[in-house]
Amino acid sequence: MVEPDGLSQSGDRGDGGSLKPPGVELGLPAFVPATLHRQLLVDSVIWWMFTFALLAALGLSLAVVDQQESFGMLVCFVLFGGAWVLFNLTNARVAQQLPQITQLVECGGREAESLIRNVTLRRPLHRGVRLLVYHRMAMLRYRQRRFAEVVVICRSVLSCTLGPARQVKAHLLILMAEAGLECRDWYGAWAALVELHRCRLSLAEALRLLALQTRYQVQFGDDHPALYGIEHKMLMADLMSAEQCGATNAFLSIAAWRLDQPDLSRRLWERAQLLCTPRQLEEVKSAVMATHQGQNISGSSTITVSSPGIDCPV
Amino acid sequence: MAKSQVFQLPTPDQVADHLAANVPRGPSRLVSWLPMMAFFAVLVISLAFDHVIAAVLPWMALVVVLWFVSARARRVRRLERQAVEVEEMAILRYHLLTLERAWQLLPSLVGVPSVHGRMVSCIAHCLDQLQLYDSAILTYSFLIDRLPGDHDQAVRLSIERSIAQLQMDHLADADDNLRGLRGLVLSINNTVINGAYQFAQLVQHVRTNHFEDAVALAPVLVEQLRPLGVEAAYGHALMALSCHHLSDSPGTDEVDVWWHRATLLMPAVELIHRFGELRVLDGRSMPPGGQV
Numbered sequence: 001m002v003e004p005d006g007l008s009q010s011g012d013r014g015d016g017g018s019l020k021p022p023g024v025e026l027g028l029p030a031f032v033p034a035t036l037h038r039q040l041l042v043d044s045v046i047w048w049m050f051t052f053a054l055l056a057a058l059g060l061s062l063a064v065v066d067q068q069e070s071f072g073m074l075v076c077f078v079l080f081g082g083a084w085v086l087f088n089l090t091n092a093r094v095a096q097q098l099p100q101i102t103q104l105v106e107c108g109g110r111e112a113e114s115l116i117r118n119v120t121l122r123r124p125l126h127r128g129v130r131l132l133v134y135h136r137m138a139m140l141r142y143r144q145r146r147f148a149e150v151v152v153i154c155r156s157v158l159s160c161t162l163g164p165a166r167q168v169k170a171h172l173l174i175l176m177a178e179a180g181l182e183c184r185d186w187y188g189a190w191a192a193l194v195e196l197h198r199c200r201l202s203l204a205e206a207l208r209l210l211a212l213q214t215r216y217q218v219q220f221g222d223d224h225p226a227l228y229g230i231e232h233k234m235l236m237a238d239l240m241s242a243e244q245c246g247a248t249n250a251f252l253s254i255a256a257w258r259l260d261q262p263d264l265s266r267r268l269w270e271r272a273q274l275l276c277t278p279r280q281l282e283e284v285k286s287a288v289m290a291t292h293q294g295q296n297i298s299g300s301s302t303i304t305v306s307s308p309g310i311d312c313p314v
Numbered sequence: 315m316a317k318s319q320v321f322q323l324p325t326p327d328q329v330a331d332h333l334a335a336n337v338p339r340g341p342s343r344l345v346s347w348l349p350m351m352a353f354f355a356v357l358v359i360s361l362a363f364d365h366v367i368a369a370v371l372p373w374m375a376l377v378v379v380l381w382f383v384s385a386r387a388r389r390v391r392r393l394e395r396q397a398v399e400v401e402e403m404a405i406l407r408y409h410l411l412t413l414e415r416a417w418q419l420l421p422s423l424v425g426v427p428s429v430h431g432r433m434v435s436c437i438a439h440c441l442d443q444l445q446l447y448d449s450a451i452l453t454y455s456f457l458i459d460r461l462p463g464d465h466d467q468a469v470r471l472s473i474e475r476s477i478a479q480l481q482m483d484h485l486a487d488a489d490d491n492l493r494g495l496r497g498l499v500l501s502i503n504n505t506v507i508n509g510a511y512q513f514a515q516l517v518q519h520v521r522t523n524h525f526e527d528a529v530a531l532a533p534v535l536v537e538q539l540r541p542l543g544v545e546a547a548y549g550h551a552l553m554a555l556s557c558h559h560l561s562d563s564p565g566t567d568e569v570d571v572w573w574h575r576a577t578l579l580m581p582a583v584e585l586i587h588r589f590g591e592l593r594v595l596d597g598r599s600m601p602p603g604g605q606v
Contacts, residue, residue, distance in 0.1 A: 058373060078357070081376070203402040238579075239405055242543035271578050274536065274550075275543060 027113035028137070031149055033156040036134060039123065040160065046124035050087060054080045091126050094119050094133065101136045105143055112140050128164030131157050135168045138175050150179035151188050170199045177212050181219070181287075189216060207240050211248045219288055223255035230256075230264070246275030250284040321414040329441070329449040333434065333456045336420045338427040349379040390426055393419075397429045404436050413440035431457065438474070445588075447478045454478065466507065469498050473510045480514070480521045488518060505541040512538040513549045520552050520591075528556035536575070547580035551592050558595060573598045 057080045097119060104112035119133050138153040154176035162169055173192045180189030193216060196209050210233065217226040230252065237248040253268035272281060324332065356375035360368045396419055403412040416436045423430040438453035454475035461468035472495055479488035492514055499511045512531065519528035531538075535553055539546035554572035561569060573595050576585055586592045 202398065203405055238544045240543070242541050242546075245543055267578070274546065274575060274579060275540060277540065 027110055028117045028140075031134075031137065031141075031153045031156070033152065036130075036156050036160075039120070039125075039130060040127060043124045043127060043130060047087075047126075050080075050084055054084055087124060090122060090124075091129050094122060094125060094129050098132055098136065101133070102139070105136055105140045112136075116140065126164075127161070131160060131162060131165035132168065135165065135172060138172065142175050142179060145182075147179035147183035148185075150175055151183065151185050154179070154192075155188070170196060170201050170205045173199065174205060174208050174212065177216075181212070181215060203239075207236060208244075210236055211240060211244050214248050214251050215287070218251040218255050221258075223259050226252060226255040227259060227261075227264075234268075242275050243280060246272045246280065247284055250276065250281055251288075254284075254288055321410075321417070323410075323413075323444065323446060324417070324449060326446075326448040326452055329437075329452050332417065332420065333453065336424050336430075338430040338460075339424050340427060341425055349382050353379050393423060393426055394429055397423070397432055400433065400436055404439060407443070409440040409443045412436060413444065416440070431460070435471070438471070442474065442478055445481070447482045450478045451475055451482070451484075464498055464501075466502060469495060469502060470507055470510060473499075473507070473514050476514050477517055480517050483521070485518075485522060488514075492518060509539050509541040509546070513542065513546075516549055516552050516556075520556060523559075525556040525559045528553065529560055532557075544579045547576045547578075547585060548588060550579070551576035551585045551595070552589065554595055554598075555589075555592055569595070570598055 097115065101112060101115055101119070104115060116133060116137050120130070120137075125133075134153060134157050138150050138157070141147075141149045141153065154172045157165075158169065158172055158176070173196045177189045177192035177196065180186065180192060189212075193209070193213055196205075199205075201209060214226055214233070217223070233252065234249070237245045239245075240248065249268045250272035253265045253272060256262075256265035256268060272284075276284075353372075353375045357372050360371045362368075396415075400412055400415045400419060403415065413436075416433045420430070420433055420437070423433055434453060434457055438450055438457060441447075441450035441453060454471050458468050458471050458475065461471070472491055476488045476491040476495070479485075479491065492511075495511065499507060502508075512535070516528055516531060516535075519525065519531075532553055535549060536546075539549040542549070550572050554569050554576060557568040557572060576582075582592075582596050586596060
């Protein structure tokens with residue numbers, strides 16, 4: 001489990017899970033859950049103040065409709081209405097910037113950092129819009145391989161009432177599971193995978209869940225569940241991107257090898273070789289080896305590290 | 315084609331007519347400003363008359379404006395959802411069903427240009443996969459004409475169009491397109507586009523019987539086609555065919571190795587379905603002890 005307090009302590013670890021690489025000045029400060037909760041509180045206080053003021057103006061304008069002050073109340077209503085429209089315009093502008101942020105995140109550049117920082121400082125924002133901005137921040141941190149921070153962001157956002165941001169719940173869970181596997185937050189990854197099974201997923205999300213679940217099972221030595229329905233899993237994997245499809249084939253190949261199915265293992269590994277670069281296959285191998293170095297988490301005794309006759313991973 | 319009728323594969327003329335009748339338009343400025351104009355008109359009326367109704371009128375107008383705006387946003391979200399469903403069907407390779415749904419959805423997307431482009435792209439892809447290459451070329455051209463020339467998507471679509479042209483033996487058109495794209499492909503740092511371009515060149519060499527040129531691509535082919543995923547199987551199969559045509563003895567290892575690679579990624583029947591000339595290689599198997 002990665003706790004918020006651990007952020008500064010792990011700052012100089014230098015591994016994939018580090019939060020702030022030494023010597024690198026970042027435009028966007030490291031995520032602190034308390035900041036998100038404070039921003040959400042301020043947003044909702046301002047929102048309710050506006051709403052009450054608007055309702056008060058409506059009530060008063062109706063109450064004094066036959067008196068001389070009715071014109072003044074109407075002006076008051078127009079002022080409050082204008083302020084309300086301005087408030088919504090700010091939100092609309094930020095919502096319109098979200099696709100641009102996504103595009104910049106894909107490039108992984110510093111522009112995305114500065115844009116996200118500017119947007120998060122704006123207030124008041126609707127809860128849904130603010131949470132969507134933090135979702136993009138999680139995407140950016142994932143892109144930057146700051147996996148421990150991704151887990152914290154996802155956990156914090158998911159702990160809030162998502163409202164209109166529930167459309168990204170599945171993606172947040174996927175990010176959390178993937179980052180959890182990378183930074184060895186096994187419990188977090190497992191919890192995210194369980195929660196994903198309760199969500200309604202798009203095809204792309206379902207494929208990503210399959211890839212993650214296969215990786216999780218093979219890393220933990222649960223080879224039988226990993227190979228269950230192998231033909232269907234291979235067909236589904238064919239719909240993934242080349243790299244993801246290759247990695248899934250490689251993980252399944254390792255599981256097949258450990259279950260003493262050399263023909264299947266060879267076939268899967270050959271497919272993986274056609275779809276993944278040697279470096280990507282090395283990463284798959286090291287992920288499996290790293291899980292079992294010094295500890296056998298699942299308690300399974302079937303995990304063996306030996307060299308098969310074919311050019312196979314373990 | 316009415317919804318109640320059984321959907322029939324469109325002819326090139328029908329495709330051209332359908333696309334011409336459903337050209338994307340940006341959202342109307344009048345419709346965008348109509349709610350605000352109506353609201354201010356009501357406000358002026360309310361200020362002009364001193365009556366109970368006049369005081370309530372702006373509130374009613376505000377409610378109507380909010381309802382109108384949210385209804386419009388709901389409609390766009392619904393259309394986007396439908397578009398995603400159609401795209402998912404295309405990924406699952408239900409090409410006929412995808413074509414039907416995208417065809418029917420297109421008229422309602424003229425006011426949402428971004429989603430409109432995605433649906434036309436779906437239609438082009440399905441026509442291509444259903445081997446209606448004339449219609450596919452028309453649809454690709456419709457999309458390419460509306461994108462900046464150096465846009466990644468435009469380059470990708472141009473490559474797809476060139477492959478469709480090669481399938482129709484429009485060799486000169488395809489050659490012009492591929493020559494025009496060479497510089498752009500080199501300047502774009504996108505491995506998928508590079509892979510697609512390499513594949514298109516391979517198809518061109520095979521279609522023009524330049525098997526020596528095709529085999530010259532062999533040393534880097536696995537590396538370059540890798541980003542295409544399982545679609546790389548077509549490239550491996552065409553390389554096997556090129557080796558087959560060049561070799562003196564048809565049973566050489568090279569042919570078997572490339573064919574084995576192709577059939578590892580995709581069943582032979584699918585390969586032959588798209589490239590009928592691969593039939594000569596059907597039934598081959600990897601020699602014992604061979605390596606991918």
